[in-house]
Amino acid sequence: MDFLKELFINIRLRDIIDIIIVALVFYKLFMLIRETRAEQLLKGILVLLVATKISDILQLYTVYWILEKTMTVGVIALLIVFQPELRRALEYIGRTRFFTKSIAEIKDEDINSISDEIVEATASLARQKIGALMIIEKDTGLSEVAETGTRINGKVSSGLLINIFIPNTPLHDGAVLIKEDNIKAAGCFLPLTENMYLSKELGTRHRAALGITERSDCIAIIVSEETGVISVAENGNLTRYIDMNTLKDILVNIYKPNSQKQGLLFKWRNKNEQS
Incomplete structure (x- = not known):
């Protein structure tokens, strides 16, 4: 409770803005991948992350080593697997009113x-x-x-x-x-x-x-x-x-x-x- 109290006392306006921006970004990303294959892939990645943390806590060194190396290589694989979604995200940014004009x-x-x-x-x-x-x-x-x-x-x-x-x-x-x-x-x-x-x-x-x-x-x-x-x-x-x-x-x-x-x-x- 003391930690939470200190956290709220020291929070600044820029921190609130920062949190709102991050929340909006995650919301937009979720809307882009909703009901697509990327949603299922993301769930699989979350399972791997949880399994990696659990294997570290339980000191399952071999399992942890395999999962850690898999996640390291997986960063490159993600760029390939999520290519359609990344393209959609960049196109969405490019369609904002700052960059485009409407037909009218x-x-x-x-x-x-x-x-x-x-x-x-x-x-x-x-x-x-x-x-x-x-x-x-x-x-x-x-x-x-x-x-x-x-x-x-x-x-x-x-x-x-x-x-x-x-x-x-x-x-x-x-x-x-x-x-x-x-x-x-x-x-x-x-x-x-x-x-x-x-x-x-x-x-x-x-x-x-x-x-x-x-x-x-x-x-x-x-x-x-x-x-x-x-x-x-x-x-x-x-x-x-x-x-x-x-x-x-x-x-x-x-x-x-x-x-x-x-x-x-x-x-x-x-x-x-x-x-």
């Missing part, structure tokens, strides 16, 4: 027109139960994704989007990449999600949508080929059964300055959970 600050025209074209195409594809996957690029560049498909570089229009996803056409089986009012490419291949807890009902389109949103700040719109259900993926989270009004609000929200953005998907999920 780059180009602030025809927002409603672009959103209406995408909503109209999505509604039509959903009615016909035609599978579709559209990626709306934001601050993180996705040129490497565009390279996997066929360059379009055409203005966003409902007719063009519907035509791309018509079954048995050359580009219908991949993703469409949209940047501002431009369809950059179609038939693109996307990385699949590493989330092991997804429902078995979700197909390749949904898993690809989650995969690309785990690696960038883009938004993915998915139309199910089996049910015609519209889903939206953002930050590795999937929200299903989106109606047209909500989809329009989400699309308009994408083009707003960062200070004006709203957590529309979060509100939509909360509303559905309450109902």
